[in-house]
Amino acid sequence: MTSKEYIKNRLQSLLKDFPQITFFYQFDDRTDLHQVLVEPSSEFRLNMEFRNDEADFIFDFDSLFFPESIVFISEDSLIRIDNPEFIIYTPLITELTTDYSLLNIKDKAYLAGENNYALAA
Numbered sequence: 001m002t003s004k005e006y007i008k009n010r011l012q013s014l015l016k017d018f019p020q021i022t023f024f025y026q027f028d029d030r031t032d033l034h035q036v037l038v039e040p041s042s043e044f045r046l047n048m049e050f051r052n053d054e055a056d057f058i059f060d061f062d063s064l065f066f067p068e069s070i071v072f073i074s075e076d077s078l079i080r081i082d083n084p085e086f087i088i089y090t091p092l093i094t095e096l097t098t099d100y101s102l103l104n105i106k107d108k109a110y111l112a113g114e115n116n117y118a119l120a121a
Contacts, residue, residue, distance in 0.1 A: 003065040004085075007034055010057055011088045018043065018050050022089040026081040034061075034070040037081045041074035 001009075004027065011023045024037040038044040054072050061070045073079050 003034065003061070003068050006061070006064065007036070007070065008086065008088070010061075011036070014050075014053060014057070015088055015090060017053065018047070019090040021050070022087065024081050024084040025086050025088070026084050032068045034068065035079055035081055036070065036072045037077075037084075038072055038074055041076060044072070044074040 004025075007025065011025070015021065015023070020040075021043050022039045024039070026035045026037075027033070028035065038050075043050055058070055058072070061068075071079065073081075
């Protein structure tokens, strides 16, 4: 497994525990530095559970992929992510306001007076 694959997997794992966070990833090949921007910055600064998991992540990464290193930053950091290679986030989940169950579809087709044989399957 490459260092980038490892990072992507660990960030996806972190996202399960912290779905409110978005991660932006970029690699600087001149310094072998992996950069992860954490948004919102309030989670980066104030969420101590996340900070503890982040510290474990950095320790594990450094143990496995030295001399490469990783840094987590917020939007007010001096380091900037200008061209992220990937973004990991929880997609917005919207609640459906219409009932799309098969029973409801069949009832509407029947009420409309249509013979829809595709629904018979």
